Amino acid sequence: MSELIIRDLRATVENKEILKGVNLTVRGGEIHALMGPNGAGKTTLGSVLIGHPSYQVTGGQILLDGKDITYATPEERARAGLFLAFQNPISIPGVKISTFLRTAFKQLHPEDKTGVNEFFDNVKKHLKKVGLDESFLSRAVNDGFSGGERKRFEILQMIILRPKIVVLDEIDSGLDVDALKLVADEIREYYSQDVGFLIITHYQRILKNIEPEFVHVLIDGRIVKDGDKELSLKIEEEGYDWLRSVA
Numbered sequence: 001m002s003e004l005i006i007r008d009l010r011a012t013v014e015n016k017e018i019l020k021g022v023n024l025t026v027r028g029g030e031i032h033a034l035m036g037p038n039g040a041g042k043t044t045l046g047s048v049l050i051g052h053p054s055y056q057v058t059g060g061q062i063l064l065d066g067k068d069i070t071y072a073t074p075e076e077r078a079r080a081g082l083f084l085a086f087q088n089p090i091s092i093p094g095v096k097i098s099t100f101l102r103t104a105f106k107q108l109h110p111e112d113k114t115g116v117n118e119f120f121d122n123v124k125k126h127l128k129k130v131g132l133d134e135s136f137l138s139r140a141v142n143d144g145f146s147g148g149e150r151k152r153f154e155i156l157q158m159i160i161l162r163p164k165i166v167v168l169d170e171i172d173s174g175l176d177v178d179a180l181k182l183v184a185d186e187i188r189e190y191y192s193q194d195v196g197f198l199i200i201t202h203y204q205r206i207l208k209n210i211e212p213e214f215v216h217v218l219i220d221g222r223i224v225k226d227g228d229k230e231l232s233l234k235i236e237e238e239g240y241d242w243l244r245s246v247a
């Protein structure tokens with residue numbers, strides 16, 4: 001069973017302290033929602049988890065299955081089983097999506113013997129499920145994608161690359177109601193394989209489709225409240241102001 005432990009994590013962006021001691025544990029088979037107002041540091045946490053170079057860790061630890069990945073490269077983190085869909089994924093012009101998926105899969109699962117045909121049959125099955133056309137495979141990674149295409153592609157990557165712990169930052173942004181349902185169905189299907197999820201979101205919207213067991217509220221770089229689904233419903237009705245006094 002996988003386990004991501006975030007322990008007293010502190011981080012700065014351009015010398016400004018954004019994360020001020022975040023503690024959070026996500027295990028395989030659990031869905032956690034991280035909520036919080038704009039500017040709370042949610043995307044910063046996601047970026048620090050993937051090892052984005054613009055963010056400096058100044059204290060604390062990130063452990064994945066007991067391995068300290070606090071200062072690991074993004075590739076090392078991915079190999080350890082962590083997956084992050086970026087709020088604004090970078091484009092890799094010139095690299096076809098089909099090539100990218102096959103190469104990344106082989107790097108992450110060198111022991112897997114799935115042949116090329118079987119691999120792409122599975123890719124095509126899930127392309128359809130997330131509502132993307134087969135011609136998508138010939139396009140370059142994130143090159144000129146619409147917001148919705150990016151989000152669908154993130155979910156496709158998750159399914160194909162088979163990470164153990166998944167962090168999704170604002171996965172619902174840019175998706176209409178129908179697309180959100182497709183994406184939520186895929187997330188639920190993948191979750192059934194004992195995968196741990198950290199769903200970062202400003203709004204309750206996605207949480208209607210994917211019910212979290214655990215809800216955490218981040219304000220000003222600290223988790224100020226932990227709860228369950230009821231907490232996210234209360235936030236939908238009352239906003240975040242009632243939580244600011246404890247921040």
Ligand SMILES: Nc1ncnc2c1ncn2[C@@H]1O[C@H](COP(=O)(O)OP(=O)(O)O)[C@@H](O)[C@H]1O
Pocket residue numbers: 013014018036037038039040041042043044045054
């Ligand atoms: N690359 C960056 N450069 C400068 N400031 C940043 C950068 N990324 C985030 N910040 C600042 O960090 C704070 C938290 O931002 P962010 O993590 O994006 O919050 P959230 O995702 O909760 O809205 C904000 O004050 C934002 O201006």
Ligand SMILES: [Mg+2]
Pocket residue numbers: 042043044087170
């Ligand atoms: Mg954000």
